[in-house]
Amino acid sequence: MLGPDCRSRVDPPSCRVLxxxxxxxxxxxxxxxATGRIIACGGNQEVLALKETSTQLIDLAGKTLMPGLMDSHVHPGAALTEYDHEIPVMETIQDVLNYIAARAKATPEVRGSTSGRSSSPG
Structure with a gap:
């Protein structure tokens, strides 16, 4: 639960933060x-010095914490081509965003699709 200062702190006293x-x-x-932004990372004593009465402590019981890890991956065999063309080489996040935008424009709307491009029934 968040306190009146709107801060939630995580203190894993027995873990590894990578x-x-x-x-x-x-x-x-x-x-x-409270917004999920990391405000400090260090030793237990250093981080515990920031503790306030409304601070929420979470013990990760020896687990490893990897802040910001996003497991976005594909399986190469399935990702080498799309159904109608090869996937171009993309080296930056902007390349990926541009490719997705171009494919979204080139893909026809499908009723009942869950891709976010479906037209509403009716």
């Missing part, structure tokens, strides 16, 4: 605000 910074540092604790 920061994936340039040194690939491993820390003990992490503090997160």
């Amino acid at each position: 920061t994936v910074d340039p040194a690939f540092s491993i820390r003990e604790a992490l503090a997160v605000d």
